[in-house]
Amino acid sequence: MKTKIYIIAACVLGLVAGSLLNPIKIGASGTPADPLVTKSYVDAKFQELAALLGASGNPVVSGGDTFTPVFLNQGDVLIGHEGTEIILRSGKAVGYVRVENGIANVTTGTEIFDGAAVGINHLLIVPKQDARGIRATTDAWLIVKGGFGIMN
Numbered sequence: 061m062k063t064k065i066y067i068i069a070a071c072v073l074g075l076v077a078g079s080l081l082n083p084i085k086i087g088a089s090g091t092p093a094d095p096l097v098t099k100s101y102v103d104a105k106f107q108e109l110a111a112l113l114g115a116s117g118n119p120v121v122s123g124g125d126t127f128t129p130v131f132l133n134q135g136d137v138l139i140g141h142e143g144t145e146i147i148l149r150s151g152k153a154v155g156y157v158r159v160e161n162g163i164a165n166v167t168t169g170t171e172i173f174d175g176a177a178v179g180i181n182h183l184l185i186v187p188k189q190d191a192r193g194i195r196a197t198t199d200a201w202l203i204v205k206g207g208f209g210i211m212n
Contacts, residue, residue, distance in 0.1 A: 104190065127203040130210075132196035137211040139193040140186030144206030146193070151200025153178045158191040 127147070132138060137156050140146060140163075155163055155172035162171035167182040178184065178194050186192050186206075193208070 125205070127205045130202045130204050130208075132200045132202065132210070133212075134196055134198050134200075135212070137193055137195045138202065138204065139191055139209045139211065140189075140204070141207035142186065142189040144186040144204060144208055146184040146186070146208075147203045148178050148180055148182065148184075148194070149201045149203055150180070152197045153194040153200050153202075154197055156191075156193045156195040159188075161187070163187070163192050163194075 127145075129149075130138065132151070132153070138146065139156070146163075155174050155176045155178060157163065157172070157174040162173040162176070164185045164187055165172050165179075165182055166185055167179070172178060172184060172194075184194070194202075
């Protein structure tokens with residue numbers, strides 16, 4: 061009986077000693093094995109995802125190298141990719157910007173910020189893919205060159 065207890069104790073002691081001498085490798089916080097992220101990073105990634113997929117889950121539409129006519133219902137938001145060109149042809153729209161800088165209005169040499177009116181036939185260029193675009197305040201027709209997504 062004592063022999064069994066000694067054998068069990070030796071096995072347990074061996075397992076404990078083995079685990080202390082050869083610890084399980086766990087990635088340190090903040091490394092590629094265990095990355096730490098901030099709220100602002102997660103928010104930015106969420107905005108990028110929102111730009112890629114509309115609220116309805118529609119995939120990104122790519123207009124390619126030519127201008128594509130796009131209709132927006134009142135309240136719809138068109139989010140452009142980096143380098144996307146947007147021209148409002150009819151209706152009314154305002155800037156939709158969720159970052160510090162705006163959208164380049166090449167026609168006037170100014171920037172369109174969130175809520176600022178977009179002029180008819182003004183050429184807008186989205187400088188970066190970070191949730192910048194325009195929101196239709198009435199039904200509107202645009203022509204768009206480059207990648208974009210539409211949120212309802």
